[in-house]
Amino acid sequence: MPAQPLGGPQYLNAGFKMIMRPDLRIFVLLPLSINIAVFFGLIYFAVQRFNGWVAQLMPNLPSWLSFLDYILWPLFVVLVLLIIFFTFTTIANLIASPFNSFLAEKVEVIARGEDHFPPFSWGELLAMVPRTMWREMRKLGYFLPRALGLLILSFIPGVNIIAAPLWVLFNIWMMAVQYIDYPADNNKVSWTVMLAWLRSKRWLSLGFGGITYLALMVPFFNLIAMPAAIAGATLLWVEQRKTEPTV
Template sequence: MQFLSGANYFLKGFGLIFKPKIRRFMLIPLAINIVLFTVVIVIGYSYTSDLILSLNNKLDNWIAQLPAWLSWLAVIVNSLEWIIWPVFILSGLLFLFFFFSMLANLIAAPFNGYLAEAVELHLTGEAQNPSNNNLVKDGITAVRHELHKIGYFALRAIPLLILFFIPAVNVAAPILWLLFSSWMLAVEYLDYPMSNHQIPFKQQRKLHRQQPGLSFGFGGLVALANTIPILNFIVMPSAVAGATALFCRNNHLNSNTKIIKQ
């Protein structure tokens, strides 16, 4: 099943980043991720409880102001409260961690490209387009790619976020956001090995559409791992490594590539 296979590639990434010839390439992405996600955890801890308390008070006030003939609505809201709050909190966490994940990838973009090269070299014995170790040039190219992906993301995320404010429809919004986040995280991390092979972003999206189960499985587990404290510190380098392994084994443009190591 493609979905489970995609998720498994992310798990493989955890083992790959600690290989002797790879781990030095993951140190800078790891440091960037630790700093940013520490900020996320502090912000989340500081504001989430206050936000929930404030919203809960507003909900109670709204229920108290309902006319008697709408008392049945208060019963329904109270009975569904145990579902509404977890969904709201999970949606907020997914959005917050996804935003900071995009920011982390923007900052770490050139280093993630080097990490993808190192993983491919480990797996296949060769790197398709080894870098010239020109950090400035590689950095400009990588940041340009990241901004392109952010533009692609924003054009689709903004309409989706509007759904959260539409009554009735907003019930399905968290599920749609999770699916969208999963897809975007797969697009994000598979871009590193694909860009090393000079595959245009338009062609990358076509490859994702050919095997959507792989993309949703991989990105879905990345999204889930991003919400787990401490574990999310190593998600970014692990996702880059896992995405590179996925690409190497499913490279439609280079069928002669052989995997020599696990």
């Protein structure tokens, strides 16, 4: 696996190949079933309220600037789609976090060729729930203040034009944070150290986050892209840390 800037897409591609292995099937199907349930529930809810959300976000322009509606409307449609997208990934990852951690463990075992994790059992899975849920809460604590700032930006006339592209950039970064955190947490790497590690590999992180973000934006395809992102992030973590000192 090449270790070079902007090499992130290669890791997601490797993640797709990895989750096709028969010995990983159970660890893919468990989070996948949760993703499907959350996805269809959120789509049903969003379809009924989508137009109302866009209308609430759109600024009230004077009549002489009404021509700008044709420019602003697509931007706010994108903004609402981004919010729906991140809500889906947040809820799905929160519920499926123990299964996601197990998938990351098994991918790491294959990548390293050695197993230093406890064997899979339902008891072990239950024991992981408090730790993985806490880590997901930590991600939400990182995400929410920044998302709130962007949401406030989206209501400020003039300034709100830049809200959508900032959301895109922030979501790309969060994709790297979300999925790299699984192998980092499995290896007892703290949240602060994990973030510092991502920042030290900013272009690689954004490359992986960007391609993951695009894959997760495709309806139905995103259901299989989520476990692939976990596998790809784990491969990235293992490969990039081979020559680094243990943190």
